[in-house]
Amino acid sequence: MIQDITPEQFSVAYDLRAPKSGDTICLFHGSRILGVRCAEGELRLPRFCELPVQETDCWFLFSISGRDYFWCRRGLAPAGGDYNWISLRRSMVFAPQHEAFAALTARHLATWYDDNRYCGRCGRGLVRDAEERALLCPECGNLIYPRINPVIIVGVVDGERLLVTKYAPSHAAAKYFALVAGFCEIGETAEDTVRREVWEEVGLRVKHIRYYGSQPWGIDGNLSLGFFADLDGSDTIHLEKDELSQALWLHRRDLPPRGDTMALTSDMMEAFRTGQI
Ligand SMILES: [Zn+2]
16 A cells, blocks of 8 residues: 555654755645656656745655655745646555655645644634644634544445445546445444444445455545445345446456556455455
């Protein structure tokens, strides 16, 4: 999966340091991020020394194996053909893989910073806290920590069959098979969400819910929690048509191979297809 970047080491340790010339800059324009086309044809993130940006506009985000990544709050792409605005949905084209992971993770933090410029209690402008990853209101002392939305993904299993879905045509991933998924609501355990989403989306009951793995998914600010669960009772699907266009049972041998397993959904489907589940 995209976060599996071994032997590289991701560290989210907090700091207020300024960028150095070779540090990596994540600069966003709407839902796109600036990339540089290397001589070898690969895409990478730009360095501070390459961009016409101000040091004070660059906020430290995290490091990967000692290399520092910053979010640039405002700035323009340099003139020239090597710079491209890349859709975050395509950001997995960055190479090596830890750059793709960095782009998604930077997006999560940048969105949080961007969406929290003012205190929700008194309206004053927020500043970065000196000690920890939080935004502080200098007027009323309100401290705001990064928000992460838990999402469940569940592979519903009936013997050798897996329940797969397709999103409605308006969804970005509508052409691919997916699994039942949804946001945890306040007051629910992740297992409660699994049972509710399966019931709401396809009208099925499940039992023996077991944890598979998780994935930070920064494009949407989520932490995806993957589960498998066994069908409990009838296998007749009642489709929730606002969200899904299709749901069907596929035998293990009929599941199409996934081109990559960067996303948790793909990884889970491939694990089932290849008999690991
Ligand atoms: Zn305040």
